[in-house]
Amino acid sequence: MALDKPYADIPGTTIFDADMARIGFHINQFSMSLMKAENRESFIADERAYLDEWPMTEDQKQAVLDRDYNRMMSLGGNVYFLAKIFSTDGISFQQAAASMTGMTQPEYAQMMLDGGRSPEGNRYKNEQGKGKV
Amino acid sequence: MAKITAGVATSHVPAIGAAIDNGKTEDDYWQPVFAGYEYAKQWIAEQKPDVVILVYNDHASAFSLDLVPTFALGTGEKYKPADEGWGPRPVPDVFGHPELASHIAHSVITDNFDLTIVNTMDVDHGLTVPLSLMFGQPNAWPCNIIPLAVNVVLYPPPSGQRCYDLGKALRKAVESFDEDLNVQIWGTGGMSHQLQGPRAGLINQEFDNDFLDKLVNEPEAQAKVPHIDYVREAGSEGVELVMWLIMRGALNKEVIEKHRFYHVPASNTAVGHMILENK
Numbered sequence: 001m002a003l004d005k006p007y008a009d010i011p012g013t014t015i016f017d018a019d020m021a022r023i024g025f026h027i028n029q030f031s032m033s034l035m036k037a038e039n040r041e042s043f044i045a046d047e048r049a050y051l052d053e054w055p056m057t058e059d060q061k062q063a064v065l066d067r068d069y070n071r072m073m074s075l076g077g078n079v080y081f082l083a084k085i086f087s088t089d090g091i092s093f094q095q096a097a098a099s100m101t102g103m104t105q106p107e108y109a110q111m112m113l114d115g116g117r118s119p120e121g122n123r124y125k126n127e128q129g130k131g132k133v
Numbered sequence: 134m135a136k137i138t139a140g141v142a143t144s145h146v147p148a149i150g151a152a153i154d155n156g157k158t159e160d161d162y163w164q165p166v167f168a169g170y171e172y173a174k175q176w177i178a179e180q181k182p183d184v185v186i187l188v189y190n191d192h193a194s195a196f197s198l199d200l201v202p203t204f205a206l207g208t209g210e211k212y213k214p215a216d217e218g219w220g221p222r223p224v225p226d227v228f229g230h231p232e233l234a235s236h237i238a239h240s241v242i243t244d245n246f247d248l249t250i251v252n253t254m255d256v257d258h259g260l261t262v263p264l265s266l267m268f269g270q271p272n273a274w275p276c277n278i279i280p281l282a283v284n285v286v287l288y289p290p291p292s293g294q295r296c297y298d299l300g301k302a303l304r305k306a307v308e309s310f311d312e313d314l315n316v317q318i319w320g321t322g323g324m325s326h327q328l329q330g331p332r333a334g335l336i337n338q339e340f341d342n343d344f345l346d347k348l349v350n351e352p353e354a355q356a357k358v359p360h361i362d363y364v365r366e367a368g369s370e371g372v373e374l375v376m377w378l379i380m381r382g383a384l385n386k387e388v389i390e391k392h393r394f395y396h397v398p399a400s401n402t403a404v405g406h407m408i409l410e411n412k
Binding site: 010084 | 327401
C-alpha cells in the first residue's frame with residue numbers, strides 16, 4: 001500500500017522524504033564534501049571534473065553547474081546539503097532562497113521585512129492563482 | 134538530586150550567529166532581535182545552570198546521509214563547532230557532561246526510547262547560536278551542555294507526541310541522578326520558515342503565536358498536532374518546532390512564563406523565544 005503523503009499538494013515545496021533522499025543520495029553526499037576547504041578548492045578549480053568523480057546523473061550535475069536550486073531539489077537535493085554549494089559560492093541563505101522564488105534578492109529581502117510570504121493562497125496547490133506564490 | 138528547573142525555547146537562525154560573530158548586533162536590522170534576548174542574559178546569569186540539555190537539529194553538518202539518527206544524545210566530553218562551509222564559528226568548544234548523559238541514555242532507553250548514542254561529533258549553528266544568544270561571547274561556555282540532536286531534515290521527523298513524551302522521560306532520568314545539579318532544558322529551531330522552493334519566505338505569525346500560547350497552557354493538545362499542519366501552515370522548515378515539545382514535556386504541567394519574544398524577520402525566519410520555569 002502506498003504511504004500517505006499529504007504534503008504533495010503544498011505548492012512550491014519539495015518535502016525531502018525517504019524517497020527523495022534515495023534519489024538524491026549522491027548529490028547530497030557531493031554537497032557534503034564541500035565542507036572541507038581542500039574540496040572546495042578542487043571544486044572551484046574545475047567544477048565539471050569534480051562532479052564527474054561522483055556517481056550523479058547528468059541532470060543532477062547540470063543542475064549544480066547551473067546553480068538551479070529548484071531543479072537540484074526536484075532531483076533529490078536537500079537545502080541543508082545544497083547550502084554547502086552556495087556557501088562555497090559565498091552566497092547567503094537569504095540570497096539562495098530568493099533565487100528559488102524568482103524574486104531578486106532586494107525584492108525578497110523587502111518581502112521578509114514586510115512580514116514574509118503570507119500563507120493565504122499558499123497552502124494548497126488548488127489555491128494557486130487565488131493567492132500569490 | 135539533579136533537577137530540571139526551567140526551559141528555554143529559541144530559534145537558531147544561522148544569520149544570527151553571523152551577526153554576533155561579525156559585530157553587527159547593533160545594526161538597525163539586528164538590534165531588535167538582540168534586544169529580545171536581554172532579559173534572558175540577566176535571567177540566566179542569576180539561574181546559573183550547571184548543565185543544559187540542548188535539543189537542536191543538525192543541518193547536514195555532523196550527520197550526512199551516511200547516518201540519520203532520529204534522536205542522538207551526546208555522551209561525549211567535548212564537541213567542536215562545525216565547519217558548515219564557511220569555516221567554524223569562532224565560539225568556544227562545548228563541554229558535555231558524560232556522567233549525566235550516560236545516566237540519561239540508560240534511563241531513557243530503558244523507558245522505551247531507542248536513542249542513538251554519540252560521543253564524537255561537531256556541533257553546528259543549531260546548537261551554538263542558542264548558546265550565543267543566551268550567554269553572549271564568553272571565552273568559555275559557563276556550563277556543561279548535553280546535546281540532543283533530533284532529525285528534522287529527513288522527513289518524517291519524530292511526531293510531536295513522541296517528542297513530548299521523550300521530554301517526560303528525560304525529566305525522570307534527570308531526577309534519578311544522585312548529584313545535586315541545576316539542569317535546564319532548551320528546545321530550539323523554528324518558528325515559521327521555509328528555506329526552499331518557490332514558496333520560500335513563508336511566515337505565519339498567527340500560527341506561531343498560537344503555538345506559543347499552546348506550548349505554555351495546552352502542551353498536550355499541541356503534541357497531537359500532526360506534521361502536515363506545521364509544514365502547510367508554518368513552512369517546510371517550520372516543522373522544527375516539534376523540538377520545543379521535548380523541552381515542554383520535561384517541565385511541570387503548570388509553568389510560569391517568565392519571558393516571551395517574537396520578531397519577524399531574521400533572514401528567512403520568524404524568531405521566537407520563551408523562558409518557562411516550573412511552578
